[in-house]
Amino acid sequence: MSKIDVFNEKMKSQINMSWAQEEKVLDLLNVEDGKSVLEIGCGPGFVTEKLLNKYPNSTFTATDYSQQTINHANEYLMVDTNNRLSLIQDDILNSNLPEGKYDLAIARYVFQHLNDPSLAIHNITKLLKSGGQLIIIDVDDDMWGMLEPSIQEVKNLLKKFGNDQKAGGGNRLIGRDLWKLMDDGGYIDVNYLALPITSHQIGLQAFTKLLDTNQIRMLYSYGMLSKDEAIKIIDSFKDFFSSDDSYAMSLLFISSGFKE
Protein backbone atom coordinates (compact mmCIF):
# COMPACT_ATOMS: atom_id res chain seq x y z
CA MET A 1 0.00 0.00 0.00
CA SER A 2 1.34 3.48 -0.86
CA LYS A 3 1.48 6.27 1.73
CA ILE A 4 -1.54 7.96 0.08
CA ASP A 5 -3.51 4.70 0.12
CA VAL A 6 -2.84 4.24 3.84
CA PHE A 7 -3.93 7.82 4.64
CA ASN A 8 -7.00 7.58 2.40
CA GLU A 9 -7.97 4.31 4.03
CA LYS A 10 -7.60 5.97 7.43
CA MET A 11 -9.77 8.96 6.43
CA LYS A 12 -12.46 6.63 5.13
CA SER A 13 -12.42 4.63 8.36
CA GLN A 14 -12.57 7.81 10.44
CA ILE A 15 -15.75 9.10 8.80
CA ASN A 16 -17.33 5.64 8.81
CA MET A 17 -16.68 5.40 12.55
CA SER A 18 -18.20 8.72 13.45
CA TRP A 19 -20.71 9.58 10.71
CA ALA A 20 -23.77 8.23 12.55
CA GLN A 21 -22.96 10.61 15.44
CA GLU A 22 -21.83 13.50 13.24
CA GLU A 23 -25.04 13.46 11.24
CA LYS A 24 -27.02 13.69 14.47
CA VAL A 25 -25.07 16.84 15.25
CA LEU A 26 -25.89 18.25 11.79
CA ASP A 27 -29.57 17.61 12.62
CA LEU A 28 -29.13 19.25 16.02
CA LEU A 29 -27.62 22.27 14.28
CA ASN A 30 -30.73 22.41 12.04
CA VAL A 31 -28.88 21.85 8.76
CA GLU A 32 -31.61 21.50 6.15
CA ASP A 33 -31.74 19.91 2.72
CA GLY A 34 -32.10 21.96 -0.45
CA LYS A 35 -29.12 24.25 0.21
CA SER A 36 -26.08 25.38 -1.69
CA VAL A 37 -23.23 23.74 0.24
CA LEU A 38 -19.50 24.43 0.15
CA GLU A 39 -17.30 21.64 1.51
CA ILE A 40 -13.79 22.94 2.11
CA GLY A 41 -10.86 20.48 2.08
CA CYS A 42 -12.98 17.56 0.86
CA GLY A 43 -10.01 15.18 0.60
CA PRO A 44 -10.76 12.02 -1.40
CA GLY A 45 -14.53 12.59 -1.15
CA PHE A 46 -15.60 10.26 1.66
CA VAL A 47 -17.41 12.99 3.60
CA THR A 48 -18.75 14.45 0.36
CA GLU A 49 -20.38 11.10 -0.37
CA LYS A 50 -22.09 11.08 3.04
CA LEU A 51 -23.32 14.65 2.58
CA LEU A 52 -24.62 13.93 -0.95
CA ASN A 53 -26.65 11.04 0.44
CA LYS A 54 -27.93 12.89 3.49
CA TYR A 55 -29.02 15.98 1.56
CA PRO A 56 -30.41 14.70 -1.78
CA ASN A 57 -31.84 18.10 -2.78
CA SER A 58 -28.74 20.15 -2.01
CA THR A 59 -26.04 21.18 -4.44
CA PHE A 60 -22.39 20.82 -3.45
CA THR A 61 -19.15 22.53 -4.29
CA ALA A 62 -16.39 20.37 -2.83
CA THR A 63 -12.91 21.90 -2.85
CA ASP A 64 -9.39 20.95 -1.92
CA TYR A 65 -6.14 22.80 -2.47
CA SER A 66 -4.52 19.68 -3.87
CA GLN A 67 -5.39 18.95 -7.50
CA GLN A 68 -4.25 15.36 -6.98
CA THR A 69 -6.76 14.98 -4.15
CA ILE A 70 -9.52 16.46 -6.30
CA ASN A 71 -8.64 13.86 -8.95
CA HIS A 72 -8.97 11.12 -6.31
CA ALA A 73 -12.34 12.51 -5.22
CA ASN A 74 -13.45 12.66 -8.84
CA GLU A 75 -12.59 9.00 -9.33
CA TYR A 76 -14.21 7.98 -6.03
CA LEU A 77 -17.41 9.91 -6.62
CA MET A 78 -17.84 8.78 -10.21
CA VAL A 79 -21.51 8.18 -9.53
CA ASP A 80 -24.61 9.83 -10.87
CA THR A 81 -24.82 12.93 -8.73
CA ASN A 82 -27.42 14.56 -11.04
CA ASN A 83 -25.10 17.52 -11.55
CA ARG A 84 -25.36 18.26 -7.85
CA LEU A 85 -21.60 18.18 -7.30
CA SER A 86 -18.75 20.39 -8.54
CA LEU A 87 -15.24 19.38 -7.53
CA ILE A 88 -12.87 22.32 -7.67
CA GLN A 89 -9.23 22.87 -6.78
CA ASP A 90 -9.20 25.89 -4.43
CA ASP A 91 -7.05 27.09 -1.53
CA ILE A 92 -9.29 28.52 1.18
CA LEU A 93 -6.46 30.86 2.18
CA ASN A 94 -6.53 32.35 -1.31
CA SER A 95 -9.90 31.43 -2.67
CA ASN A 96 -11.17 32.09 -6.18
CA LEU A 97 -14.71 30.91 -5.52
CA PRO A 98 -17.68 33.21 -6.13
CA GLU A 99 -18.65 35.40 -3.17
CA GLY A 100 -22.04 35.34 -1.43
CA LYS A 101 -23.06 32.06 -3.06
CA TYR A 102 -23.32 29.44 -0.30
CA ASP A 103 -25.93 28.73 2.40
CA LEU A 104 -23.62 26.41 4.28
CA ALA A 105 -19.86 25.87 4.49
CA ILE A 106 -18.40 22.77 6.14
CA ALA A 107 -14.73 22.22 6.91
CA ARG A 108 -13.95 18.88 8.50
CA TYR A 109 -10.41 18.15 9.70
CA VAL A 110 -9.09 21.03 7.59
CA PHE A 111 -8.46 23.85 10.06
CA GLN A 112 -5.79 21.73 11.80
CA HIS A 113 -3.76 22.08 8.56
CA LEU A 114 -4.07 25.85 8.11
CA ASN A 115 -1.29 28.27 9.02
CA ASP A 116 -3.77 31.16 9.16
CA PRO A 117 -7.18 29.95 10.40
CA SER A 118 -8.45 33.53 10.91
CA LEU A 119 -7.81 34.29 7.23
CA ALA A 120 -9.71 31.13 6.30
CA ILE A 121 -12.68 32.28 8.40
CA HIS A 122 -12.52 35.72 6.76
CA ASN A 123 -12.52 34.14 3.28
CA ILE A 124 -15.32 31.70 4.10
CA THR A 125 -17.44 34.59 5.38
CA LYS A 126 -17.10 36.27 1.98
CA LEU A 127 -18.24 33.10 0.22
CA LEU A 128 -21.33 32.63 2.41
CA LYS A 129 -24.65 34.31 1.77
CA SER A 130 -25.87 36.64 4.47
CA GLY A 131 -27.38 34.36 7.16
CA GLY A 132 -25.27 31.44 5.88
CA GLN A 133 -23.94 28.87 8.31
CA LEU A 134 -20.36 27.74 8.91
CA ILE A 135 -19.62 24.38 10.57
CA ILE A 136 -16.09 23.38 11.51
CA ILE A 137 -15.25 19.89 12.76
CA ASP A 138 -11.78 19.19 14.11
CA VAL A 139 -9.59 17.64 16.77
CA ASP A 140 -7.54 18.71 19.75
CA ASP A 141 -4.76 16.25 20.52
CA ASP A 142 -4.65 17.21 24.22
CA MET A 143 -8.23 15.94 24.36
CA TRP A 144 -8.11 13.41 21.54
CA GLY A 145 -10.02 10.87 23.62
CA MET A 146 -8.98 8.04 25.92
CA LEU A 147 -7.93 4.43 26.00
CA GLU A 148 -8.45 2.18 29.01
CA PRO A 149 -5.94 0.73 29.72
CA SER A 150 -4.01 3.73 28.51
CA ILE A 151 -1.23 3.27 25.92
CA GLN A 152 1.70 5.60 26.46
CA GLU A 153 2.96 4.92 22.90
CA VAL A 154 -0.20 6.51 21.46
CA LYS A 155 0.46 9.68 23.42
CA ASN A 156 4.04 9.72 22.13
CA LEU A 157 2.81 9.17 18.58
CA LEU A 158 0.28 12.00 18.82
CA LYS A 159 3.03 14.29 20.04
CA LYS A 160 5.12 13.30 17.01
CA PHE A 161 2.20 13.95 14.62
CA GLY A 162 1.50 17.26 16.38
CA ASN A 163 5.12 18.38 16.04
CA ASP A 164 5.25 17.36 12.35
CA GLN A 165 2.02 19.20 11.59
CA LYS A 166 3.20 22.26 13.52
CA ALA A 167 6.42 22.30 11.48
CA GLY A 168 4.22 22.48 8.35
CA GLY A 169 2.23 25.41 9.79
CA GLY A 170 -0.68 23.35 11.13
CA ASN A 171 -2.07 22.94 14.62
CA ARG A 172 -3.53 19.72 15.98
CA LEU A 173 -4.67 21.63 19.07
CA ILE A 174 -7.09 23.72 16.98
CA GLY A 175 -10.19 22.18 18.63
CA ARG A 176 -9.95 24.51 21.62
CA ASP A 177 -9.89 27.60 19.37
CA LEU A 178 -12.93 26.91 17.20
CA TRP A 179 -15.44 28.92 19.22
CA LYS A 180 -13.15 31.94 19.51
CA LEU A 181 -12.23 31.86 15.83
CA MET A 182 -15.88 32.13 14.87
CA ASP A 183 -16.68 34.70 17.53
CA ASP A 184 -13.70 36.86 16.47
CA GLY A 185 -14.78 36.37 12.85
CA GLY A 186 -18.10 38.08 13.62
CA TYR A 187 -20.31 34.99 13.53
CA ILE A 188 -23.52 34.98 15.55
CA ASP A 189 -25.39 32.22 17.41
CA VAL A 190 -22.11 30.35 17.78
CA ASN A 191 -22.49 26.81 19.12
CA TYR A 192 -19.59 24.72 20.38
CA LEU A 193 -19.90 20.99 20.95
CA ALA A 194 -17.68 18.05 21.82
CA LEU A 195 -18.69 14.74 20.28
CA PRO A 196 -17.42 11.49 21.85
CA ILE A 197 -17.24 8.34 19.72
CA THR A 198 -16.88 5.33 21.99
CA SER A 199 -16.23 1.61 21.70
CA HIS A 200 -19.52 1.06 23.56
CA GLN A 201 -21.31 2.65 20.59
CA ILE A 202 -19.40 1.29 17.63
CA GLY A 203 -17.52 -1.71 19.04
CA LEU A 204 -13.89 -1.94 20.08
CA GLN A 205 -12.77 -3.50 16.79
CA ALA A 206 -13.82 -0.34 14.90
CA PHE A 207 -10.91 1.40 16.64
CA THR A 208 -8.40 -0.91 14.91
CA LYS A 209 -8.78 1.54 12.01
CA LEU A 210 -7.55 4.40 14.18
CA LEU A 211 -4.92 2.40 16.04
CA ASP A 212 -3.82 0.87 12.78
CA THR A 213 -0.79 -1.43 12.58
CA ASN A 214 -0.48 -0.84 8.79
CA GLN A 215 -0.01 2.84 9.45
CA ILE A 216 2.69 2.08 12.03
CA ARG A 217 4.49 -0.16 9.50
CA MET A 218 4.27 2.65 6.96
CA LEU A 219 5.64 5.21 9.44
CA TYR A 220 8.55 2.84 10.07
CA SER A 221 9.17 2.31 6.34
CA TYR A 222 9.28 6.10 5.83
CA GLY A 223 11.76 6.48 8.68
CA MET A 224 9.27 8.29 10.91
CA LEU A 225 9.55 5.62 13.62
CA SER A 226 12.50 3.47 14.63
CA LYS A 227 12.12 -0.31 14.42
CA ASP A 228 12.00 -0.56 18.23
CA GLU A 229 9.32 2.12 18.46
CA ALA A 230 7.23 0.46 15.74
CA ILE A 231 7.43 -2.98 17.39
CA LYS A 232 6.53 -1.51 20.79
CA ILE A 233 3.48 0.28 19.37
CA ILE A 234 2.26 -2.72 17.37
CA ASP A 235 2.61 -4.96 20.44
CA SER A 236 0.71 -2.46 22.59
CA PHE A 237 -2.11 -2.30 20.00
CA LYS A 238 -2.30 -6.11 19.91
CA ASP A 239 -2.52 -6.31 23.73
CA PHE A 240 -5.15 -3.59 23.79
CA PHE A 241 -7.44 -5.24 21.23
CA SER A 242 -7.05 -8.72 22.67
CA SER A 243 -8.78 -7.77 25.94
CA ASP A 244 -12.59 -7.64 26.14
CA ASP A 245 -12.25 -5.10 28.94
CA SER A 246 -10.51 -2.45 26.81
CA TYR A 247 -12.39 0.79 26.19
CA ALA A 248 -11.72 3.48 23.58
CA MET A 249 -13.10 6.93 22.99
CA SER A 250 -12.19 9.60 20.46
CA LEU A 251 -13.41 13.15 20.75
CA LEU A 252 -14.31 15.60 17.98
CA PHE A 253 -14.93 19.32 18.38
CA ILE A 254 -17.62 21.03 16.38
CA SER A 255 -18.40 24.67 16.10
CA SER A 256 -21.24 26.29 14.19
CA GLY A 257 -22.20 29.90 13.61
CA PHE A 258 -24.05 32.20 11.21
CA LYS A 259 -22.90 35.11 9.09
CA GLU A 260 -24.90 38.18 10.06
Ligand SMILES: C[S@@+](CC[C@H](N)C(=O)[O-])C[C@H]1O[C@@H](n2cnc3c(N)ncnc32)[C@H](O)[C@@H]1O
Ligand atom coordinates in the same frame (compact mmCIF):
# COMPACT_ATOMS: atom_id res chain seq x y z
C1 LIG B 1 -7.39 15.43 6.84
S1 LIG B 1 -7.98 15.83 5.26
C2 LIG B 1 -9.74 15.85 5.57
C3 LIG B 1 -10.56 15.41 4.41
C4 LIG B 1 -12.05 15.39 4.67
N1 LIG B 1 -12.56 16.71 4.96
C5 LIG B 1 -12.38 14.46 5.82
O1 LIG B 1 -12.83 14.92 6.86
O2 LIG B 1 -12.16 13.24 5.66
C6 LIG B 1 -7.62 17.54 5.08
C7 LIG B 1 -7.80 18.04 3.68
O3 LIG B 1 -7.71 19.48 3.69
C8 LIG B 1 -7.03 19.87 2.54
N2 LIG B 1 -6.48 21.23 2.75
C9 LIG B 1 -5.44 21.58 3.53
N3 LIG B 1 -5.21 22.91 3.46
C10 LIG B 1 -6.14 23.41 2.61
C11 LIG B 1 -6.41 24.71 2.12
N4 LIG B 1 -5.66 25.77 2.47
N5 LIG B 1 -7.45 24.89 1.28
C12 LIG B 1 -8.21 23.81 0.91
N6 LIG B 1 -7.97 22.56 1.32
C13 LIG B 1 -6.96 22.34 2.17
C14 LIG B 1 -5.96 18.81 2.35
O4 LIG B 1 -5.47 18.76 1.02
C15 LIG B 1 -6.73 17.53 2.73
O5 LIG B 1 -7.30 16.91 1.63
